Amino acid sequence: MTSATSSIARYYANNEKRFISELVELLKFPTISADPSHDKDCRNCAKWLARNLSGIGLKSRLLETPGKPVVFAERIMDRNRPTILVYGHYDVQPVDPIDLWKTPPFAPVIKGDNIFARGAEDNKGQFFYVIKALEALIALKLVDCNIKVILEGEEEFSSHGMSVSLPKWKQLVKADSLIVTDVNTVNSGEPTIIMGLRGIVQLTVELDGPSYDLHSGSNGGVAPNPATAMARLIATLHKDDGSIAVKGFYKDVAEPTRNERKMANSVKFDKAQYKKITGVDPVGGEKRFSPAERLGFRPTIEVNGIHSGYGGPGSKTIIPSKSIAKITSRLVEGQDPDKMLGLIIDHLKSNTPVGMKLTLSDKHVAGPAIKIDAGSTLVKKAALVLKKLTGIKPVYLWEGASVPVITKLARTSGADTLFVGFGNAKHRAHAPNEYFEKKLFKLGYLFAAEMIQSGK
Ligand SMILES: [Zn+2]
Structure with a gap:
């Protein structure tokens, strides 16, 4: 000493x-x-x-x-x-x-x-x-x-x-x-x-269809449905392998060095313990990376909430007039938050289902x-x-x-x-x-x- x-x-x-x-x-x-x-x-x-x-x-x-x-x-x-x-x-x-x-x-x-x-x-x-x-x-x-x-x-x-x-x-x-x-x-x-x-950006997505909740019998099969449309739109954000489908989203991602990957993976990620705590298997995100790599080195787009139509007891036979989704994206080194938010917005605009009006609000860049x-x-x-x-x-x-x-x-x-x-x-x-x-x-x-x- x-x-x-x-x-x-x-x-x-x-x-x-x-x-x-x-x-x-x-x-x-x-x-x-x-x-x-x-x-x-x-x-x-x-x-x-x-x-x-x-x-x-x-x-x-x-x-x-x-x-x-x-x-x-x-x-x-x-x-x-x-x-x-x-x-x-x-x-x-x-x-x-x-x-x-x-x-x-x-x-x-x-x-x-x-x-x-x-x-x-x-x-x-x-x-x-x-x-x-x-x-x-x-x-x-x-x-x-x-x-x-x-x-x-x-x-x-x-x-x-x-x-x-x-x-x-x-x-x-x-x-x-x-x-x-x-x-x-x-x-x-x-x-x-x-x-x-990681860095973070956020936005709220709204799809507007009919000007009021329509009767699902008199209009079903004729009017487009904002709840279905939102499900479709959200589904375009990811590919089946868990990667993000937004064009150019990975272009600036700084790849971890081999040493960084090794260091990150040396901390044991206990899958059973994870399931015990959260109730789910750690199967989200990109399949080709380990959980530690996905958390530390890979960006995400997460849907924090989707709301549309009726969610109470029993049923209500409507075609809802609109749907809302809250989205956040976690960013990694190399990704410029403003640019990434822009790419997500472009993606949402070009994938908006027909018959829907897209409105984006609460667009916020918290930081890289x-x-x-x-x-x-x-x-x-x-x-x-x-x-x-x-x-x-x-x-x-x-x-x-x-x-x-x-x-x-x-x-x-x-x-x-x-x-x-x-x-x-x-x-x-x-x-x-x-x-x-x-x-x-x-x-x-x-x-x-x-x-x-x-x-x-
Ligand atoms: Zn604190």
């Missing part, structure tokens, strides 16, 4: 009690971003965080956005040294169903090693260990890079404020490395480095995919640090989900991004009785301190 490593660990031991009691204070703010009645709580929490960051030696302030304020703090030593940017979010998910909480969500309770509260893991517990690592590094004079911290208050509610403000903050967020802890490990708890997230370079020095260093701290070789995971604001932040800051967190599905983020473990808080602290200590 180097002397720096041992003094970082000693600093934790000497301050653990205070760290945890500060975390408990932070968890008391009911920062539910989706509920406007908590706007004041969000602002108070942001102020509390700014004070905490000032207290450890960063210059901090609140950045106003059209939504909740963003906490920004920095400590610039030397413009020629590398800069590390830390991202987190202080807002939390709503707490309902409240009846299922064993203790109140904003009155943190510590039982054994576990801290129960909304936000304990997602994301207050996870970004706060980074702040405490920064505190230790500054107090121990072990930091020789510039530090920036950005904490938003709307991650659980679209990240709108930060998203629209980022272009103005280009200089402010400029950095060499971006550290994101708002992620999980694989279920087994092995240390995990997230290597990619992000893929981390497997050879990135940040990833290599993180792998070494994780192995050193846990004794376990980390796994590499290409995630199927999307966090558009982080993709935007990574691009705007120009930083190499590292996604490492110590959350786990069992911590029940977003659900009642969310908790985080003190031992993982400590592990996160040690990891962050080691990563930041020597700069890039």
Whole structure:
């Protein structure tokens, strides 16, 4: 163990009690971003965080956005040294169903090693260990890079404020490395480095036929049926082998390297377990790729809902006047979201069944995919640090989900991004009785301190 490593660990031991009691204070703010009645709580929490960051030696302030304020703090030593940017979010998910909480969500309770509260893991517990690592590094004079911290208050509610403000903050967020802890490990708890997230676009498709619901006897066989037409239109989006039939959709897809495929497939995808959890076999998507490859490296078009006509008890003999489908498409590295949305729209227009009027609405580009370079020095260093701290070789995971604001932040800051967190599905983020473990808080602290200590 180097002397720096041992003094970082000693600093934790000497301050653990205070760290945890500060975390408990932070968890008391009911920062539910989706509920406007908590706007004041969000602002108070942001102020509390700014004070905490000032207290450890960063210059901090609140950045106003059209939504909740963003906490920004920095400590610039030397413009020629590398800069590390830390991202987190202080807002939390709503707490309902409240009846299922064993203790109140904003009155943190510590039982054994576990801290129960909304936000304990997602994301207050996870970004706060980074702040405490920064505190230790500054107090121990072990930091020789510039530090920036950005904490938003709307991650659980679209990240709108930060998203629209980022272009103005280009200089402010400029950095060499971006550290994101708002992620999980694989279920087994092995240390995990997230290597990619998919992008996402969305739209609503409407087919209009008759001007009102028609009698299916007097009109059946004469009037075209929007429900049938929607089924036909939706069916044109995919081929029988599960691939997407939209012309040009795969043209820009960045193929994974052989090494990336190998790394992705080295995480065991347990088909039986998947069926046990979800109730279905993992048979969606393109047949020629493994489930891990399909999640990490392949785009999708999913129908999130189709509605038309009558769905109540018994029957109703009509030809419905219209049908609606909600569609989202997950994108991978290489695909430009605006272009892909355009291709999907062209496809829908040219395949609209006769007799139907097509209307497209809610067209939205949330953001592109992000893929981390497997050879990135940040990833290599993180792998070494994780192995050193846990004794376990980390796994590499290409995630199927999307966090558009982080993709935007990574691009705007120009930083190499590292996604490492110590959350786990069992911590029940977003659900009642969310908790985080003190031992993982400590592990996160040690990891962050080691990563930041020597700069890039
Ligand atoms: Zn989160």
